[in-house]
Amino acid sequence: MSLCNSTSENRKWSSLFGSSFPMFPVEAFERTILKFVAIAESIDLPFHLTGGSISSVYGEPRLTQDIDIVVSPEVARNRVDDFVHRLASSDFLFTEGVVRQSVENGDLFQLLDKSESLKLDIYPRELIPGELQRSQRLELFEGVFLPVVSRTDAAISKLIWIDKGSQRSRRDLRSIFRGCNPPQQTEIRNAADKLLLSELLDEVLAESDEIR
Known part of the structure; x- marks a missing residue:
């Protein structure tokens, strides 16, 4: 996670991102996302955020409760044991068999943050080849820069x-x-x-x- 000083341009991104989630405090989304970020970074798992929330950043703001995250399919398969181990000691609820099978097949699986009651949709595949290499880092929360789909x-x-x-x-x-x-x-x-x-x-x- 990269931290640096806010600018007016970066505050625009965080404002647009936060406006996508009216049903929960934006701090809850920040906590949930950063829990996943900590797990991904601990096993060197490349990822970026995508989906409706990022559409609001790049285009017209709209309401969503989806947090979509793409992870590297190759690294996820190679580090699936470490990934499951980290999840087991986290606040995320998951089914180990589903996670393992989804990683193997490149299928969507979900993680539920039991503390915040928020759900992450994890995609262990690239919809567009090479998209993770083209990620951009934006300040989605104050002082917090994260990789997002270009x-x-x-x-x-x-x-x-x-x-x-x-x-x-x-x-x-x-x-x-x-x-x-x-x-x-x-x-x-x-x-x-x-x-x-x-x-x-x-x-x-x-x-x-x-x-x-």
């Missing part, structure tokens, strides 16, 4: 989820795309072309944000 990868992941049927991701994608600079927008379009999703991208971007 802006372009956040947009591309939304496009993939839209292709899988997610309607909520459509508005997220438009909002994130508008916040990208021209080179980033070009990168997103190139990625969509490689995924054969260019037509879907154009369709989503042409839609109105108005609720009907």
Whole structure:
């Protein structure tokens, strides 16, 4: 965990991140996330935050109770015994068999912080190859900088989820795309072309944000 002085730009990120979680004090989310960070760092497990909360940072703020974390599938498999051991002595409730099988298969598993009653969704796989190497560090809490999915990868992941049927991701994608600079927008379009999703991208971007 990297700590440094706040700036007005970094305070903007933390403000946007915190506004995503109206049902709980932002301090509760900070405590829960940092418990996982401590475990990940203790076994050198690369990770970053993603999902709806990061969409609010990069695009239009929206309410969510999801905390999504991507971890390195290779390191998770190699260090699964250490990972389970650290979890066993933490505040997280989990099922060991589910964690082990999910890590092996690259499937989602969940951790419940029994102290805060908050849930983490852990993805031991990269939706976009190399996304963990492109992570950005943002100040999500005051003085606390954490790795998050890059802006372009956040947009591309939304496009993939839209292709899988997610309607909520459509508005997220438009909002994130508008916040990208021209080179980033070009990168997103190139990625969509490689995924054969260019037509879907154009369709989503042409839609109105108005609720009907």
